[in-house]
Amino acid sequence: xxxxxxxxxxxxxxxxxxxxxxxxxxxxxxxxxxxxxxxxxxxxxxxxxxxxxxxxxxxxxxxxxxxxxxxxxxxxxxxxxxxxxxxxxxxxxxxxxxxxxxxxxxxxxxxxxxxxxxxxxxxxxxxxxxxxxxxxxxxxxxxxxxxxxxxxxxxxxxxxxxxxxxxxxxxxxxxxxxxxxxxxxxxxxxxxxxxxxxxxxxxxxxxxxxxxxxxxxxxxxxxxxxxxxxxxxxxxxxxxxxxxxxxxxxxxxxxxxxxxxxxxxxxxxxxxxxxxxxxxxxxxxxxxxxxxxxxxxxxxxxxxxxxxxxxxxx
Numbered sequence: 001x002x003x004x005x006x007x008x009x010x011x012x013x014x015x016x017x018x019x020x021x022x023x024x025x026x027x028x029x030x031x032x033x034x035x036x037x038x039x040x041x042x043x044x045x046x047x048x049x050x051x052x053x054x055x056x057x058x059x060x061x062x063x064x065x066x067x068x069x070x071x072x073x074x075x076x077x078x079x080x081x082x083x084x085x086x087x088x089x090x091x092x093x094x095x096x097x098x099x100x101x102x103x104x105x106x107x108x109x110x111x112x113x114x115x116x117x118x119x120x121x122x123x124x125x126x127x128x129x130x131x132x133x134x135x136x137x138x139x140x141x142x143x144x145x146x147x148x149x150x151x152x153x154x155x156x157x158x159x160x161x162x163x164x165x166x167x168x169x170x171x172x173x174x175x176x177x178x179x180x181x182x183x184x185x186x187x188x189x190x191x192x193x194x195x196x197x198x199x200x201x202x203x204x205x206x207x208x209x210x211x212x213x214x215x216x217x218x219x220x221x222x223x224x225x226x227x228x229x230x231x232x233x234x235x236x237x238x239x240x241x242x243x244x245x246x247x248x249x250x251x252x253x254x255x256x257x258x259x260x261x262x263x264x265x266x267x268x269x270x271x272x273x274x275x276x277x278x279x280x281x282x283x284x285x286x287x288x289x290x291x292x293x294x295x296x297x298x299x300x301x302x303x304x305x306x307x308x309x310x311x312x313x314x
Contacts, residue, residue, distance in 0.1 A: 002053070002070065004238040004290050005058050005094055005262060005263070006058075006131050006132070006133035006134040006135070006198060007058050007059065007060045007082070007130070007131060007134045007135075007138065007260075008052055008057060008058065008059045008060070008134065008135045008136075008137050008160075008258055009059075009060050009101045009126070009134055009135065009157070010045055010048060010049045010052070010059055010060070010061050010062060010063075010136075010137045010138075011044035011045070011061055011062045011063075011126075011136055011137070011142060011148050012043065012044065012045015012048060012049060012061060012062070012137065012138070012139055012141070012142065013044055013046065013047045013063065013085065013093050013139060013141030013142055014041070014043045014045060014047060014061075014063045014064070014065045014072060014093065014094065014114075014115070015041075015042040015043030015046065015071060015092055015093065015094040015096050015113075015115070015141075016039060016041070016042065016052060016069055016093050016094070016096075016111070017040050017041070017042030017043075017095070017096045017098055017247075017286075017287055017288075018037065018039055018095065018096065018097050018098065019037065019038045019040065019098045019100060019252065019285075019286060019287075020034035020036070020037055020097070020098065020099050020100070021037075021100055021101075021102050021285075022033055022034050022035070022099050022100070023035075023101065023102055024090040024101050024102070024302075025101050025105065025106075027098060028106070029206065031193045037072065037249040038285075038286055039176045040286055040287060040288050040289065041072045041075050041076070041093040041287070041288045042096055042098075042247075042248075042287040043094055043115070043141060043163045044139040044140075044141050044162065044164060044251055045061070045063060045115075045141060045142065046063070046072075046076060046141055046288070047063070047140065047248045047251035047252070047253045047255070047287055047288065047291065048078060048162070048207040048251045048254050048258075049061045049076060049079075049081045050075065050079050050081065050138060050255065050288060050291050051251055051252045051253075051254065051255020051256055051259075051277065051291045052081075052137075052256075052259050052262075053076075053079040053080040053081045053095070053255075053257070053258045053260055054079050054080075054154050054260055054291055054292065054293045054294060055210065055255055055260070055273070055277070055294050055297070056263070056284075057190070057258060057259030057262050057263070058082075058256070059080075059081050059082065059137075060081075060082040060084075060085060061076060061082065061083055061084050061085065061307050062086075062126050063085075063086045063087070063098075063115070063120065063142075063167035064086070064087045064088075064089055064114040064115060064117055064181040065086055065087070065088055065089070065091060065093050065114055066088070066091060066092050066093035066113065066114055067088045067089065068092075068100070069093045069095075069097060071216075072093070072198070072292065073086060073091055075136040075288050080288035081292065085126060086153060086157070088120070089117060091113065091115050091117070092111075092116055093112060093113050094110070094112050094114055094115040094116075095110075095111050096108050096109065096110050096111070097109040097125075098247060098266050099239040100212075100245050104244055104245050104246055104282070105246070106245070106246060106247055110141070110165065112141065112142075112143075112229060115141050115142045115143070116141050116142065116143040117143070117144060118144045120144075120147065121140070123144055123147055123148055123151055123282050123286050124151060127148075127151040127152060127157070128155070129155075129156050129229075130155060130157055130218060130311060131297075132155075132157075133197075134157070134158070134231050135151040135158045135159070135160055135179075135258065135261075135262070136148065136157045136158070136159050136160070137161075137162075138159065138160070138161045138255075139161075139162045139163070139168060140160070140162070140163045140164055140165055140166065140167060141165070145170075145173060146173050146174065147176050148241050149161070149173060149178070150173055150174065150177070153174075153177040154175075158168065158180075159177060159178070159179055159180075159266045160178065160179060160180040160181075160182065160234055160258060161175070161178045161181055161182070162182040162183075162250075162254055163175075163181070163183070163187060163191075164184070164250070166186065166187045166190055170187075170190070170191070171190065171191060175191075175211055175214065176211055176214065178214050179213075179214065179215060180214070180215045180216075180217060180261075181207075181211065181214055181216050181217070182217045182219070182250075182253075182254050183207075183216065183217070183218050183219070184218070184219050184220075184221075184250065185198075185200070185203070185218070185219075185221075187221060188203045188207060188216075188218055189206075189283055191207065191210070192206035192207055192210060193234075196204060200218060200220060200223070203218065204216060204218060204226060204228050204233065207228070207281075208228060208230075212230065213230070215227070215228070215229045215247050216228040216229070217244040217257065217294055219250060219253060220238075221238070221257045222238050222240075223237075223238065223273055224237040224238040224275070224307075225238070225253075225274075225275060227267050227271060229267075231313055232311070232312075232313055233311070233312045233313075234267055234268065234271065234310070234311050234312075235309070235310045235312070236268075236275055236307055236308070236309050236310075237307045237308045238272045238275060238279070238307070239275065239276065239279035239304050239305070240305075241283055242283065243282040243283070244282065244283055244284060244285055245282065245284065245285045245286065245290065246284065247287045247290070247291055248281055248286075248291055249278045249281045249282045250276050250278070250289070251277045251287075251291075252274075252278050252280075252281040252290075252291050253274040253275065253277065254294070255272040255277075255291070256268055256270075256273050256277040256278075256297065257270050257271070257273070259273075260273050260274065261282070261292075268309060270311075272301065272307060272309075273297060273301070274306065275307060276297050276300050277291075277292055277297045279300070279304070280292040280296060280297060280300055283307065295311045
């Protein structure tokens with residue numbers, strides 16, 4: 001059956017998150033008691049699919065999950081994510097051990113598990129079955145990133161890439177094949193060989209030189225977000241909220257931004273929607289449970305103080 005709205009195909013990780021609440025992040029040689037433990041669906045890929053679906057977008061998840069963790073599909077299905085292309089395997093799922101401290105900072109140990117088991121023929125079959133006009137959304141928690149980039153480009157699918165967690169080989173990937181790159185300050189700095197404390201204007205100028213035809217979405221935490229495409233730059237401030245847990249904030253932003261783009265919203269609306277969704281996300285604990293539904297985001301856009309937007313050309 002053909003759909004009016006081309007899908008976002010999320011080539012993404014599915015993890016089981018073990019979230020420990022601690023008074024501070026564990027120091028070397030220290031044994032620390034946790035005040036709580038929650039086991040929930042996680043992974044940057046699953047989080048972004050959930051956010052996209054809760055934002056009202058159409059998303060098909062391409063992933064791999066251990067058979068024993070089939071339960072983790074339930075939140076995706078409930079949100080409206082299409083999961084027929086999630087492969088259930090005999091081995092271990094990807095999982096993460098996450099510490100969250102009293103200042104809402106986190107530290108994460110990641111085991112890739114099934115997320116690193118994609119094979120060439122499987123990638124080809126997924127891309128070949130994709131509808132024309134769709135997007136491929138990627139993060140950096142699955143293997144074969146370069147192969148997926150090239151296959152999607154050959155199939156003339158649009159590519160949105162969030163190269164997180166950043167690994168040393170990302171700088172060698174054919175990033176010019178992407179339509180959109182989602183980066184935080186550290187990732188942007190690494191791609192253009194700058195220090196992490198380099199100012200946003202310098203990073204964006206260097207990215208424009210390296211990737212002149214790629215849209216850059218640079219998230220800056222409490223400083224807001226910048227969108228750059230060719231000679232146009234849009235900067236939006238962030239909402240001032242009390243953060244409880246920042247675990248899925250970036251994934252929530254990306255999912256909401258992509259849903260807005262999928263339905264044809266302009267850049268300003270996409271940025272405002274995604275920024276507000278992230279602000280709601282950080283006020284709740286956990287990954288999957290903290291990703292808001294679109295009705296809550298739309299209400300917050302009318303009740304939270306207005307954000308300041310600036311446009312620059314040249």
